Amino acid sequence: MNKKIARSGTFTDNMKLPIHRWFRYSAGFSAEWVQSEIQKYEEATGLKARILDPFVGSGTTVLAACATGNEAYGFDGHPFVARIAKAKNLWHLDESEFKEACQKVFENAKSNQDMTQRHDETNLLGKCYDFEALTKLDRLRFSYEKLADDNPIWELVRLNITSILRACSNVGTAQWQYVLPNKTKSKVLDAFEAFLGKADLMASDMEYAKSANWKNLAHIYEQDVREAIDVPKCNLLITSPPYPNNYDYADATRLEMMFWGEIDGWSDLKTAVRPTIMRSCSQHSAADKIVLDEILQEPLLAPIINELTAATKELEKVRLTKGGKKTYHTMIAAYFFDLAKIWKNTRSVMDENSKICFVIGDSAPYGVHIPAEKWLGELALASGYQSFEFEKLRDRNVKWKNRTHTVPLHEGRLWIKG
Secondary structure, three states, rough: OHHHHHHOOOOOOHHOOOOOHHHHOOOOHHHHHHHHHHHHHHHHHOOOOOOEEEOOOOHHHHHHHHHOOEEEOOOOOOHHHHHHHHHHHOOOOOOHHHHHHHHHHHHHHHHOOOOOOOOOOHHHHHHOOOHHHHHHHHHHHHHHHHHOOOOHHHHHHHHHHOOOHHOOEEEEOOOOOOOOEEEEEEOOOHHHHHHHHHHHHHHHHHHHHOOOOEEEEEEEEEEOOHHHHOOEEEEEEEOOOOOOOOOOOOHHHHHHHHOOOOOOOHHHHHHHHHHHOOOOOHHHHHHHHOOOOOOOOHHHHHHHHHHHHHHHHHHHHHHHHOOOOOOOOHHHHHHHHHHHHHHHHOOOOOEEEEEEEEEEEEEEEEHHEEOOHHHHHHHHHHHHEEEEEEEEEEEEEOOOOOOOOOEEEEEEEEEEEE
């Protein structure tokens, strides 16, 4: 398997693509691969694809649908991430008007000599920025807030500021779950220069999308798909749910949410984000105080109950021998219960002969293997889908020298027939 195919389950290649590259999200997959799957589906069936993505993230699937002229529906329960996807979906607005709005923000920020009052070295912002950097970023923020009105063009300006936050920090703020204040970066961008540079890039991408005949046919909703969804019948579903690997999606945008004043700290994530996203990390399941025996009695888990019970009961014992005593046992149970609900809700809006792809990886918390693709496939069948097969893309857990277990893991595509 060549490297490009192996990478199709990652967001890496999207950073070269117009519109997609506006915000680097820590999760995702290749937009070019999505476009190829849309084309293959239409060639094989003779039907026009209508696409659903119940974990839309930063919008990869629905934007790929725009590029191919297809209608698409995307959902995400994470309020901050859903707002990013909605902003990217404004690519069809006037690029000149966008650049003019950015220039107004820049001019106002440059002339505003008020210093930031937020450089507190004891909080996350103070740890991630020196005084000058945070001052400039805050001037951009205050200028945006002063000038913005109901015109949707301002959502693109806000996205511009959001997208440069990590590049303007001098510490370890790579686009992943954790911020590492004790690490330093060799390349740090000046906030004003980054803002103007990103404005040029975004405007150029907007012009490109129109010249490439993209169609404004994407619909994005901030909604938890564990609740019923209401969209026209779709025939192609392409998505990547959170993996059962303890990645904390609530924490992944903590820096950005603190910058915009949406939270004051980590503890606020419990009410601001966690209620509407899947339970794929132990912090979430611990906070929810899930009782394992109660969740194992849920009827939707019946198709996998024997294997799930064995794995979670083993985790319940093993955790007590570990220093962190992480609640992986309830996390795994809650994770598959959440996905069982999602299979049920998507089945109701998918055509009988639809095609579904979940980009997914397995996991092994505390060394206990969780065959995610197998269990998800069995839950799909119980929800009314016809069959499933797994296409492995790459091995995981092979490059980290400090890995805590030696269980071989993989990532790939779970294909479901409707």
